Amino acid sequence: LEQLKFAFMLFRQYDRSIDTSEIHAELVERMREELDYRREAAHMALFRGLLADQPTVHVPEVVPELSTGRLLTMGWVDGVPVKSLADADPEQRNRVAVNMFRAWYAPFYRHGIIHGDPHLGNYSVRPDGSVNLLDFGCVRVFPPRFVKGVIDLYHALRDDNPDLAVHAYETWGFTGLDRGVIDILNQWASFLYEPLTDDRVRRISETGSPAYGATVAAKVHKELKDAGGVRPPREFVLMDRAAIGLGSVFLHLGAKANWHRLFHELIDGFDADVVAERQTAALKSCGIEPAA
Numbered sequence: 001l002e003q004l005k006f007a008f009m010l011f012r013q014y015d016r017s018i019d020t021s022e023i024h025a026e027l028v029e030r031m032r033e034e035l036d037y038r039r040e041a042a043h044m045a046l047f048r049g050l051l052a053d054q055p056t057v058h059v060p061e062v063v064p065e066l067s068t069g070r071l072l073t074m075g076w077v078d079g080v081p082v083k084s085l086a087d088a089d090p091e092q093r094n095r096v097a098v099n100m101f102r103a104w105y106a107p108f109y110r111h112g113i114i115h116g117d118p119h120l121g122n123y124s125v126r127p128d129g130s131v132n133l134l135d136f137g138c139v140r141v142f143p144p145r146f147v148k149g150v151i152d153l154y155h156a157l158r159d160d161n162p163d164l165a166v167h168a169y170e171t172w173g174f175t176g177l178d179r180g181v182i183d184i185l186n187q188w189a190s191f192l193y194e195p196l197t198d199d200r201v202r203r204i205s206e207t208g209s210p211a212y213g214a215t216v217a218a219k220v221h222k223e224l225k226d227a228g229g230v231r232p233p234r235e236f237v238l239m240d241r242a243a244i245g246l247g248s249v250f251l252h253l254g255a256k257a258n259w260h261r262l263f264h265e266l267i268d269g270f271d272a273d274v275v276a277e278r279q280t281a282a283l284k285s286c287g288i289e290p291a292a
Contacts, residue, residue: 034137037072039288043136044074046286047115050107056099056130077132079124085253095129097255101262103133104246109151109266111279112142116238118246140238141288144272144279145171150239151267157190158197165189173233181230184223191216192243199260204250 034040041062048059058077066073085093100123107113115122116138124132149171156165162179165186169177177185195204224230283289 036069037067038069040072040137041067042286042288043139046113046139046282046288047107047133047136049282049285050111050113051103051133054099054102054106056128057103058126058130058132059136060132060134077124077134079126079132082120082123082125082249082252085125090254090256092129093253094255094257096125096131097250097253098257098262099129099131100246100249101257101259103131104242105263105266108142109147109270110275111282112144112147112275113279113282114140114142114238114242116140116242118242118249120249120252123249138238140235140242141279141283142235142239144275146173146235147275148270148272151270153189154193154196154263154267157186157193173235175231177230181224181227184220184227185230187223188216188220192247195259196263197260199258201256201258203254203256204247204259 041064044059044062048061051057051059060074060077063073063075082096085096100118103123104115104118107115115133115136117135122133122135124134126132149168152164152171153168155161156168162182165182166177169182169185174185195202
């Protein structure tokens with residue numbers, strides 16, 4: 001909810017004359033999907049395929065003969081809540097965090113698809129540290145060009161390349177940007193990407209406090225308001241929410257990993273055309289319409 005509030009701040013509080021129809025359409029579309037259990041069953045089948053090569057991530061099976069548009073029945077998976085690992089051995093917590101990282105990022109960078117609700121209640125942990133991924137009501141399919149824009153922004157921040165940053169934001173769908181607004185947006189982007197640019201074992205946030213993210217968001221909010229505001233694309237809402245939600249899980253675990261190398265395992269050799277082919281095939285196999 002807090003991340004959705006931040007997205008609404010970006011849209012509304014700088015200039016109330018801004019047309020918010022796109023953000024409204026995005027949330028309405030996702031909410032309607034949340035209420036369609038047949039679609040959620042298709043999402044579960046989709047993610048079982050997307051994560052088939054990840055032996056440390058498990059997705060329950062749907063029981064179709066006991067499921068309808070209003071009732072979803074699935075197989076049982078054993079596991080304990082992530083919160084119960086707060087005092088677990090650090091190596092176990094690190095292992096769980098790495099498995100959760102792959103559970104979320106592998107589908108995005110390989111197929112342009114995310115599980116849009118990565119909060120603590122949607123994971124459980126098996127004794128071997130592998131994770132169960134639950135609740136597929138909120139799934140977002142992105143055009144492969146958007147995924148490339150996410151990677152381009154990473155390279156822009158890493159290499160201090162402002163022209164590439166502009167290109168990346170425009171690929172996402174931001175419009176009417178000037179250098180001042182880009183610099184402000186980069187503060188938020190740097191906060192999100194910073195652990196991915198740092199090639200060493202570390203916590204996801206060196207401050208160790210979720211409050212730091214709120215501080216950065218508030219600073220960005222004020223500076224954007226002073227600059228006249230910005231109009232993010234509808235895709236920004238769940239992407240930002242999911243990234244922050246997953247980071248908060250890693251903070252809760254107190255996990256350490258080389259996030260940079262985990263990230264590069266997924267993005268090295270990225271090809272948007274290959275992602276488009278994979279995405280189309282995966283969606284078609286589950287009867288889901290591809291992204292526009």
